[in-house]
């Protein structure tokens with residue numbers, strides 16, 4: 001089978017990438033070894049930026065019912081005394097979503113897989129395990145086993161993206177090493193379902209770290225009846241039996257009131273692949289990086305990879321951009337990922353303690369953090385939940401706005417109230433202040449497949465107009481992933497055009 005792009009793995013990263021590439025008209029084959037979606041959630045938290053990124057698939061109306069506000073997270077000592085409490089939201093964020101959410105991962109994956117049916121150019125093949133990948137320089141061959149009859153199938157593509165998770169066969173095949181940013185820690189996940197929703201109030205209605213002196217414990221409130229415990233295990237400790245797990249749960253709830261659906265050992269890894277692209281093969285999601293779930297950023301980071309990569313792959317595949325555009329994927333994503341990982345480690349390191357003295361220090365530190373005045377709280381939040389702007393890559397660095405997100409707000413368009421990204425879509429957009437004189441520049445943009453919008457004329461967006469006026473922006477040139485390529489007064493526009501041309505190949 002011949003196609004433009006093969007995606008190996010249809011987890012959250014692969015399925016979002018496939019939806020975005022489908023939208024852009026690329027021929028895509030997705031290979032997934034499992035025949036069914038894994039029925040138990042792994043990730044539970046999505047931040048505002050990631051909700052916005054999911055919106056780019058056009059499936060938000062179907063996804064939103066499977067989310068609920070995240071609310072508060074807290075750290076309590078062994079007596080239940082709350083040391084730190086924080087609402088999990090990025091205050092004044094620009095994404096158009098208020099606060100993080102819990103989400104139902106299997107339902108999300110189902111909606112996203114069903115969404116692929118919108119694109120005749122995308123085909124999902126389940127029960128197919130990719131085994132060998134050969135980059136011939138001008139094309140890639142993937143040999144895969146159909147698990148039902150062990151038949152070997154061959155797929156040929158211009159590009160392959162390994163979205164095949166932490167144990168990535170793609171990464172292994174390329175012998176790409178992972179750099180470890182922190183020691184591996186052993187944890188046990190216990191996923192349960194409340195048998196009776198009337199028992200909801202027996203457990204906290206929030207995410208909670210418990211500083212149990214025997215073992216650090218996480219209780220995660222989940223969507224619907226899902227309730228999860230995570231227990232830190234010692235380096236050499238055996239995986240407990242179900243009977244032991246029931247004893248570990250007993251201080252929180254009578255174990256008979258929950259149905260245990262999964263007990264799984266799980267390593268908290270802090271790993272980043274040393275290469276994310278080799279020739280025609282790229283890595284995304286857990287295949288490229290893994291982090292502890294302390295800040296709920298693993299999947300969020302994979303979705304960021306997908307939204308950063310899809311438009312670049314399409315531009316290169318359509319011959320609109322040189323192949324080197326794909327290097328900006330790595331240039332942009334790798335440093336961002338490391339920042340997010342550092343934030344995650346800032347949280348998890350505050351919670352580790354192996355001796356009574358360390359536990360005393362931990363309690364004191366957390367107590368001080370919890371009681372700190374608002375500016376210190378804001379700093380701590382900044383250190384743990386980071387939102388770095390792009391500093392390099394496909395941006396016009398001469399514009400101070402380059403690499404930041406375009407604020408998303410409500411707009412009135414074609415008689416409807418909707419969110420700005422729904423109007424702009426997953427493509428380049430040039431927003432111009434109503435009345436600003438750009439002349440031939442509109443033709444320039446349109447010939448480069450950039451949609452041109454006169455804010456206030458083409459759609460009504462008083463908040464956006466106010467923002468552009470206050471920031472003295474005559475134009476905002478936005479990338480498909482809603483990060484600003486360049487913005488400024490009209491006299492800066494020729495410079496932005498020149499920077500854009502570096503990546504645009506006029507055929």
Ligand SMILES: Cc1cc2nc3c(=O)[nH]c(=O)nc-3n(C[C@H](O)[C@H](O)[C@H](O)COP(=O)(O)OP(=O)(O)OC[C@H]3O[C@@H](n4cnc5c(N)ncnc54)[C@H](O)[C@@H]3O)c2cc1C
Nearest residue numbers: 009011012013033043044045130165285286296298299300
């Ligand atoms: C307990 C826990 C809690 C977490 N909490 C959060 C959270 O709250 N928020 C958050 O953002 N993240 C969280 N994460 C992390 C998140 O689950 C992962 O980062 C995310 O699932 C990675 O998505 P992925 O698509 O990159 O990889 P995966 O989800 O691992 O998907 C990879 C897919 O590739 C398939 N595959 C593998 N090999 C092959 C092959 N050779 N051929 C074909 N198919 C193949 C697999 O079957 C799988 O479907 C958590 C993780 C865990 C374990």
